[in-house]
Amino acid sequence: MRSILLFITFFIMMFIDFSFANFSPFTLFGIEVYFVPKLVFMMLLLVSIYFGLSYGMFFSIVFGILLDIYIGTVYGIHLFGFVAFIIFMHTAFRVFYRDQVGLFFVVIVNTFLFDFFIYGIYKLINFTNLPVFDYIALRGIPSLLLNALLYIPLLFIVLVLRKIRKNVFVKQL
């Protein structure tokens, strides 16, 4: 039951991510500012903490492949990025997510780094020529703020999902 609900929630988060592309970029003072939500990625990080690394890995692979094929011009970025960042977080930030504030920073910093990783790859294969400073000011920081806002309802959803028993169907029988 829990896995099915998790899967559906991931799908919904994916479509919320998609729907933001209809509003963003905003033109502020004649400059285009990008607000890019990373709900799927943040949820993957939270799931890997609250449900276990194996859950995180499984959904990383499934949604990495889905996103790569559906929206990707360059394959492998999401698949590799999701898996690598979950392992990176569990190795490098293990100490920090003991309390809620620490966890918040871990997730937000990782989300920023993940977007920067995608930027790095696109820059490397010459798909974008946006300077690093412009990237941080016009995309990195606004997205960071948006994701910080979205984090709170997302954490709530993950905590609710966590309370749902794994074997609800078996118990009823």
Next chain:
Amino acid sequence: MNFFSKNRMILIIFSVILLILMIGFSVSDRTYTTKAEMFVGDSVASSQKAIGGPFNVIGSIFGPSKKEKELEAKLDMLPQLEADVKRLEEENNKLKEALDVSSKLDYETINARVISRSPDQWLNSFTIDKGTKDGISEGMAVTTPKGLIGVVKRANGSSSFVELITTDSAKKNISVEIHNGDKKHYGTIENYDEDTNTLVVGNIVNDGKIKEGSKVYTSGLTSIFPEGIIVGEVVDTENDSYGLSQNANVKMESDTNDLDMIFVIKQDPKTAEDDK
């Protein structure tokens, strides 16, 4: 996880190699869509249509209806139709002189709706609700009512993935002609200048100054694009470092941020074969 901690280095190297291979595969010049890509693309697109359905119903109650939108889009297409008429007239005159030349302007359009934009917002690509079942195939030109906007990169059964011509991988072999008064200059779309928001058309033979405001159309010389699709108008020109050719900055007619109804240009197979 024990396996991972023991063979960490091997796994990391293997993953990096895999990533490089996948990037290599995706940026390669292929003109087909694999069955697996079709399946995944279609299943996500159809679930998105299902989730977006209720919102569209609400939107149609408060906003303009689908039919009104289509009519509006058709009205916006008038400049393209006028351009076609002008070109047909010119071609007709030429045909009178040489009767055995077939028309390159025969094409039909397929109406489609944008169902999702790329959420990472890097490449500004999008997915439309028509696919191979409706006659769409890879490499076809995609236009808004105002002008050329992109190329079909992957065609699934009932959805397709479109890349804007502002994206690096989409611009290969798009040959254009600039109508400078009675004179025509030919060139190819080289890249997109993000600072000035213009397309850079290069390789234009330096035989006279191109006026600002000259209209730019697809030439139909390379790729399967038909002739005469509006691309935009010239903002300014500059000579290259040797002075042999010049580059033109072209402002696109279409707004890439505001896409809803689009048209896929389906070239008449007979004339497409003639081009090859």
